[in-house]
Amino acid sequence: MDLRYTPEDEQFRAEVREWLSDHLAGEFAALKGLGGSGREHEAPQERQAWNQHLAAHGWTCLGWPVEYGGRGLNLLRQVIFHEEYARSNAPARVNHLGEELLGPTLIAHGTEEQRRRFLPGIAGVTELWCQGYSEPGAGSDLAGVRTRARLEGGEWVIDGQKIWTSLAQHAQWCFAVVRTEPGSRRHAGLSYLLVPMDQAGVEVRPIRQLTGTSEFNEVFFDGARTEESLVVGAPGDGWRVAMATLGFERGVSTIGQQVGFARELAGVVATAKANGRYDDPILRDRLAQAFVGLEVLRVHALRTLSAYEAGSQGPEASVSKLLWARWHRELGELAMDVRGGSALTATGSYDLDAQQTLFLFSRADTIYGGSDEIQRNIIAERVLGLPREPRP
Template sequence: MDLSYPPEAEAFRVEIRTWLEENLPAGWFDEGFSQTPEEKQAFNEAWPAKLYGGGWICAAWPKEYGGKGLTTMENVVLAEEFARAKAPLRADFFGDTLVGPTILQHGTEEQKKEFLPKIMKGEMAWCQGFSEPDSGSDLASLKTTAVLDGDEWVINGQKVWTTQAQFADYCFLLARTDPDVKKQAGISYLLVPMKQDGIEVRGIVQPDGTAEFNEVFFTDARCPAENVVGGVNGGWKVANSTLSHERGMSATTGYRRFEQEYDLMVAAAQANGKIDDPVIRQGLTRYYTKVQILKINGLRSLTQTVQGTKDLGVVSLGLTNKMFWSEMHRDAMELALDIFGAASMLVDTAPASGSWPAVMRGEGRPTYQPSGMMSAFFFSRSETIWGGTAEIQRNIVGEKFLGLPREPKVEPPKK
């Protein structure tokens, strides 16, 4: 690693820090600062407009599309300062982090002018229509179809695990538009309006009573012909661009949430005496070590990006990092339960949430409302699955970067 922050990036850091100090609620940076549920709700409702007014949403986008045109290091500094302040930066993960950059990279000028301003202003909510009941890890086997009918695509099929579909205005969807070619070659990437009669959204209720995930059924749903991103049958390449955005982590900030959890776990172990247990100490040491590895790998990848150089190890980091941190976090949350004990699973004796995320959003009031730490434990079980399962990532790394034989394909039984 050979990484330095240029003077202009450090000057930009001062600008961001000043803006945050002037726009976050009074007392935000004070030790022990807290908000009532009503204050949190009011902050969450007002904050996206403040972000947009400050120009921080999608600030790395080119100026002609509403961004600030930040350099790589300026974008790193932006992420660092928001992480330092523990201030939310994203307005809509699916819009500004996944489909927005994808449209920037592969979309037509008409698509950029139509969708990007609305994404930046928070006027358009999105969901992702990739996985299907029988096409998750093997995404190229998807069966949802889109057939051109005049100036519209007619879509039929089913998607699953579609987060926030019940609130979305649009879905960036993969559909088979040519069944007669190699399966990866016959897929298109469509921007589909969700508010229409041909789309049914059914919530998948989680153990805590929320329904963030959904099944989505398309029955002769309609989509404008011009809403294809990357050309007809070019969807596989475009989808991989989207997945690279989903799997990406900010190089110098991604590890910080894990460090915060580590600090909470150490403090709890010291308070209840579990720190004297050698198994607990070993688990904490292992977690700390892996967080530092994640940090170093992020800096290594950033160095290569800034210098415009690549080596095989860095190219594979995009695949291995997601697998690494998701399995690391799953194990860490099991360790957290060991530290806090069985009482941590009860509503009235659960530990304070600290830096752990709040209860996952869902439709309706949860029948069981876990603590922030328990929400993190529940969610960690899914982190090795979404964005590419750990098993599939191992296959790709083994075959593409280690030169191992391809996994044998099992032929379906003949009828």
């Protein structure tokens, strides 16, 4: 795929930039820079209103087919939007899990009835979603899921526990991987269910993090129910559908993520110049290496997206996750080294600034969204042809 921008692409970029400049004003001006990893507690209702404003003007679901509420834009136009969105310092979107993960999954694997029921709410940002994958005994090893569901009177009845469930406290729905075939093991017997959160059988408990915030949660299902028809794919075929969702997770929004990374790196460089640490040749070399690493991330992300556009299902996404997670974690460490001793103290009871939050939250980058160990296993088995790790 040709990754060069045409004059028409640049015209589209100017349109996006102008719209964001005009509309990130008035009541929305105060939302600039809010939200994101470690900061999802910031103005969630106001950010949802902003997301609904985006939707009303056609700026959500850009790559979805037009018949499902999208704009059918090609890869480069989507990349342009996410680049400009991040550069404008627009607030983090609250609808990522619905728009970037579940929506494409339903378009690819859902029934027409499921698409008609759920895609409009995702596109219009009127229904928010969370992801019920990880469990206390099945985090990176998703095939170890023990949450179970049984059919009873035309409904799935669900019992079990999920953990590290992002934004469950705000979501109306959860897409969850559960075990529906008694006695099944590993990848077999799993199903992908769509479960309403607002019911007596669902309890959400926030998990307090190192940053002091609680965007992750434990979710307990105790006789929770959902309609029999709200299984995506066939019952027992949940592993295949879940893997498709994870493939969509490495989408074009990662380009916008890297623009955010560039802003964080610029902040660290500015701190180094302000406090004189920029004159330290070792720290200056680390800052230069961080800049080079970020450029590598961008080129690899574009290559990965281009490969997916061409139909590849290779290991590029696993390589991308390894690259950005380690780069971002090292940026947090670099930020603390640039700050020196002042990085160790917080103001007030426990008020962290942006760079302290960056350092603490980025410790989890190599764990969530598929741990480094899992990504290396995927590469070892699918690229190098090494034998699978033995299991008991």
